[in-house]
Amino acid sequence: xxxxxxxxxxxxxxxxxxxxxxxxxxxxxxxxxxxxxxxxxxxxxxxxxxxxxxxxxxxxxxxxxxxxxxxxxxxxxxxxxxxxxxxxxxxxxxxxxxxxxxxxxxxxxxxxxxxxxxxxxxxxxxxxxxxxxxxxxxxxxxxxxxxxxxxxxxxxxxxxxxxxxxxxxxxxxxxxxxxxxxxxxxxxxxxxxxxxxxxxxxxxxxxxxx
Numbered sequence: 005x006x007x008x009x010x011x012x013x014x015x016x017x018x019x020x021x022x023x024x025x026x027x028x029x030x031x032x033x034x035x036x037x038x039x040x041x042x043x044x045x046x047x048x049x050x051x052x053x054x055x056x057x058x059x060x061x062x063x064x065x066x067x068x069x070x071x072x073x074x075x076x077x078x079x080x081x082x083x084x085x086x087x088x089x090x091x092x093x094x095x096x097x098x099x100x101x102x103x104x105x106x107x108x109x110x111x112x113x114x115x116x117x118x119x120x121x122x123x124x125x126x127x128x129x130x131x132x133x134x135x136x137x138x139x140x141x142x143x144x145x146x147x148x149x150x151x152x153x154x155x156x157x158x159x160x161x162x163x164x165x166x167x168x169x170x171x172x173x174x175x176x177x178x179x180x181x182x183x184x185x186x187x188x189x190x191x192x193x194x195x196x197x198x199x200x201x202x203x204x205x206x207x208x209x210x211x212x213x214x
Contacts, residue, residue: 017053017208030166059158061128087192158192
């Protein structure tokens with residue numbers, strides 16, 4: 005216990021991943037990982053600030069939070085840093101109009117974004133939406149741009165659901181990068197800026213977080 009106390013000396017906040025750490029997705033919404041509900045509750049009873057940082061891009065932030073609440077977690081939408089809302093801020097700041105290659109479950113996050121006459125592409129974990137037709141459409145949009153811009157909501161290779169391992173957005177992002185000869189801008193883990201934004205929202209310096 006003393007060693008644990010020493011390790012936390014000076015720590016004011018904790019960033020928690022969600023998928024594969026708190027729960028495994030799957031049929032019926034998935035299942036909480038053993039001990040995770042209790043661990044979050046214990047952290048929230050402590051003096052530490054807690055924020056959740058996720059690359060989830062098949063669900064809107066609101067839907068994800070409601071799912072976690074049903075699984076027993078003490079969590080609110082304002083405590084979650086997710087890539088879709090962060091991407092929307094970037095699009096607005098830079099005046100970009102995206103072609104969206106995303107899952108229907110997260111499309112509502114982009115409702116306030118102009119998608120007419122796209123001048124960039126946003127790719128997320130589209131699941132079954134990663135058909136040849138949809139990938140080729142995204143490829144064509146990028147190739148027709150003088151300065152192609154590709155955003156990827158995370159770049160994971162795969163993740164675990166209750167039914168087994170699933171391909172993530174990373175392999176599809178890499179295919180578009182290779183085909184177009186460009187490098188994607190990653191919004192989400194492991195982008196340092198994504199973690200910095202989560203720390204800013206939590207009001208904690210990097211040296212004070214775990």
